[in-house]
Amino acid sequence: MELLEILGCSPPLAREPLDAEQAAAVARVFKALGDPVRLRILSIVASRAGGEVCVCDITGAFDLSQPTISHHLKVLKEVGLLTSERRASWVYYRLVPETLGELSALLTVPATV
């Protein structure tokens, strides 16, 4: 079962308890978000007007080695938060808004009426 499917099938946390499989799948994504560098990378990509960001733009924003940034991009890609596309010498990363949306829905808490 694909990760996005599991995310999509997982009820909001406040609706019913997650089973072990759902929890494992969701935790993978949150773990990816649980690093300040990855969060900043994600926000850089997510907020970029054109929708895509060249790796070189990201590397320049941090005081970290290029392999480290590359590693974080890989993690974000593996959990389905980003996709990448190579064009000529450059690789461009894009947000996968569906994944972020599923997570947001998962955390949605019912209005306390």
Place this chain on the structure above:
Amino acid sequence: MELLEILGCSPPLAREPLDAEQAAAVARVFKALGDPVRLRILSIVASRAGGEVCVCDITGAFDLSQPTISHHLKVLKEVGLLTSERRASWVYYRLVPETLGELSALLTVPATV
């Protein structure tokens, strides 16, 4: 600055890049969510009708030692996702819906019109 304040002040990821301080604060919370056991604990508490759950109810739901559960509860409490209250011999945990709500808002992605 309190964590919930930082969460509240942090723009949605898709609006503008997080600065280092915001990212660090937000990452702490996501890191807490990045463990399957903690996610399940959180969903058990969040979905409980009365709003509060006794530790003994949680411990029984896992095949883990009592100290391990206690550790996870502490982590969830430290990042502001849960609060606890002792009454007689038992300790009851409650969700802090504001924290979950802030996270949800943070991940909200604008509708792709």
Place this chain on the structure above:
DNA sequence: CATCTATATTGACATGCATCTATACAGCTT
């Protein structure tokens, strides 16, 4: 083809973390 740039992979290292056992603490009950 040789070389240069952009990005990814590998391997090493230090730190972090999930888990356990053993123990401490808090509050009840007798």
Place this chain on the structure above:
DNA sequence: AAGCTGTATAGATGCATGTCAATATAGATG
């Protein structure tokens, strides 16, 4: 007060992970 139950803390251990330097790969260009 003594003992019992529920929960937390301390300390130990093995594994995961963030980082780097070194190297590999992909594509462009001279």
